[in-house]
Amino acid sequence: MIFLELFLTFFVIGLFTIGGGYAMLSLIQTQVVTVHNxxxxxxxxxxxxxxxxxxxxxxxxxxxxxxxxxxxxxxxTHVICVLAAFTTSLAVVLPSFLIVLAMCRMYxxxxxxxxxxxxxxGLKPAVVGLIGASALLxxxxxxxxxxxxxxxxxxxxxxxxxWKINPIIIIIAGGIAGVLLY
Numbered sequence: 339m340i341f342l343e344l345f346l347t348f349f350v351i352g353l354f355t356i357g358g359g360y361a362m363l364s365l366i367q368t369q370v371v372t373v374h375n376x377x378x379x380x381x382x383x384x385x386x387x388x389x390x391x392x393x394x395x396x397x398x399x400x401x402x403x404x405x406x407x408x409x410x411x412x413x414x415t416h417v418i419c420v421l422a423a424f425t426t427s428l429a430v431v432l433p434s435f436l437i438v439l440a441m442c443r444m445y446x447x448x449x450x451x452x453x454x455x456x457x458x459x460g461l462k463p464a465v466v467g468l469i470g471a472s473a474l475l476x477x478x479x480x481x482x483x484x485x486x487x488x489x490x491x492x493x494x495x496x497x498x499x500x501w502k503i504n505p506i507i508i509i510i511a512g513g514i515a516g517v518l519l520y
Contacts, residue, residue, distance in 0.1 A: 341425050344408065347374065348401050348429035353437075357465030359389075359397030362430075363472035366400055376408045383481050391509070401430040486519045 347369050355362040363386060370376045377385065385407070389399035405426030409419040448454045477483065483491070494512055497503040 340409070340412075341422065343374070344405055344422060344426050345429040348405075348426045349433060351401075352397075352430040353433035355397070355468070356461055357468050359395045359400070360472050361465055361468035362397035363400065364468065364475050366397070366404070367472075367475055370404050370408075377404065379478055380480055381407070383476060383478070386476060398427055398430060401426040490515055490519070 351362060351365045351369060355365055367382055371379055371382050385400055385403050386396070389396045389403060392399050402423045406419045406423040409422040414422070444454075490512055493515070494508050497508050497511075498505065
C-alpha cells in the first residue's frame with residue numbers, strides 16, 4: 339500500500355509542477371511533511387541540502403531520498419528501500435516525460451500559433467513564483483539563517499552573478515567556508 343501511496347503522491351507532484359526541481363520543492367514539502375507526515379521539517383531541510391549537493395536534478399534526488407527514507411524508517415530491508423526510491427523517482431519523472439512527449443508533437447503542429455507562444459510566455463512568471471515559494475518554505479524558525487549563513491549567501495551570489503565563477507567552485511568554497519565558520 340505504501341508503494342502505491344508513494345507513487346501516486348510523487349506522480350501528482352510531477353504532474354502539477356512546472357519549472358523544474360526547485361519549483362517542485364514546495365509541493366514535495368507540503369505532501370511529505372504536512373499531508374503524509376513521512377518526514378519532519380528538519381529532515382526535509384536535510385534532504386534538500388543533500389539533494390542539492392548530489393549530482394542530478396534536485397526534485398528527483400529529493401524524491402529518491404524520501405522514497406528510501408520513508409521505508410527505512412519503517413524498518414524495511416535495504417532492497418525494499420531501494421525499490422521505494424526507484425518508485426518515487428519513476429513517479430516524479432513519468433508525468434514530465436509524457437507531457438514533453440505530447441508537447442513535442444504539439445510544438446511541431448502549432449509552433450506558428452500566437453496562442454501557443456502566449457501560453458509559453460505566461461508560464462514564465464508562474465515558474466519564478468514557485469521557485470520563490472520553495473525558498474521561503476525552507477526558511478523556518480528551526481533553521482532561520484544566522485549572520486554567517488547570510489554572509490555565505492551574499493558571497494556565493496556575488497561570485498555567481500558578478501564574477502561568473504563556476505558553480506562547482508562556489509559549492510566547494512562554500513563547503514570549506516562552512517566548515518571553517520561553523
